[in-house]
Amino acid sequence: MASADSRTVPSPDAATGKIVVAGGFGVGKTTMVASVSEIAPLRTEELITATSAGVDDLAGIEGKSTTTVAMDFGRITISRDMVVYLFGTPGQNRFWFMWDDLSRGALGAVVLVDARRLDVSFAAVDFFEHRGIPFVVAVNCFDGRQVARVDEIATALDLPPGTPTLLCDARDRESVKEVLLTLLHHVLKAATA
Numbered sequence: 001m002a003s004a005d006s007r008t009v010p011s012p013d014a015a016t017g018k019i020v021v022a023g024g025f026g027v028g029k030t031t032m033v034a035s036v037s038e039i040a041p042l043r044t045e046e047l048i049t050a051t052s053a054g055v056d057d058l059a060g061i062e063g064k065s066t067t068t069v070a071m072d073f074g075r076i077t078i079s080r081d082m083v084v085y086l087f088g089t090p091g092q093n094r095f096w097f098m099w100d101d102l103s104r105g106a107l108g109a110v111v112l113v114d115a116r117r118l119d120v121s122f123a124a125v126d127f128f129e130h131r132g133i134p135f136v137v138a139v140n141c142f143d144g145r146q147v148a149r150v151d152e153i154a155t156a157l158d159l160p161p162g163t164p165t166l167l168c169d170a171r172d173r174e175s176v177k178e179v180l181l182t183l184l185h186h187v188l189k190a191a192t193a
């Protein structure tokens, strides 16, 4: 598989695939879709209202003022033969009813986690594991700090054996591309196993 490059022009008959970017509240899903998308990403951000007070824990993400209420959407050309559409889920529990629709027909998923708040991404791991959708776990290193080793995180999340787990910076295009390519390799491996 070729590496994703924003200068790559897809051929007219390029295959298309859907990848879901999921994870708990405020782990960086919207940031991830926006940083890698080659089109202006569609966002559905609303201000975090007083209703969220006491429901959504902003510890560690104090600068966050908006939240996704429907989805994020972006696109990346992986190679001349393949274009991937990215769908970011909302993270707040009250919007999880949308995850089934957003995941329908997906090749695979990125479960994004914040290593300081692993608990908020447990449900995302369960979601894809129970539906048999291949997924990778990307650990968003807020503040550039690695607070735990990747293998410790995999154990804490009780990941199925063989689930690729890697560190990333959701703000960095190259880092996100590496996550997506890891997922696509994992999807291919799962399909040919």
Ligand SMILES: Nc1nc2c(ncn2[C@@H]2O[C@H](COP(=O)(O)OP(=O)(O)OP(=O)(O)O)[C@@H](O)[C@H]2O)c(=O)[nH]1
Pocket (backbone or CB within 6 Å): 024, 025, 026, 027, 028, 029, 030, 031, 032, 061, 063, 064, 065, 066, 067, 068, 069, 089, 090, 091, 092, 140, 141, 142, 143, 144, 169, 170, 171
């Ligand atoms: N320092 C740092 N901040 C980040 C990083 N990724 C995201 N952020 C910030 O963290 C906050 C949450 O990011 P979002 O992309 O909105 O997270 P989300 O997962 O889409 O959030 P919800 O849709 O509300 O669940 C924002 O203020 C981002 O600017 C990162 O890698 N490092």
Ligand SMILES: [Mg+2]
Pocket (backbone or CB within 6 Å): 029, 030, 031, 067, 068, 088, 089, 090, 091
């Ligand atoms: Mg979001």
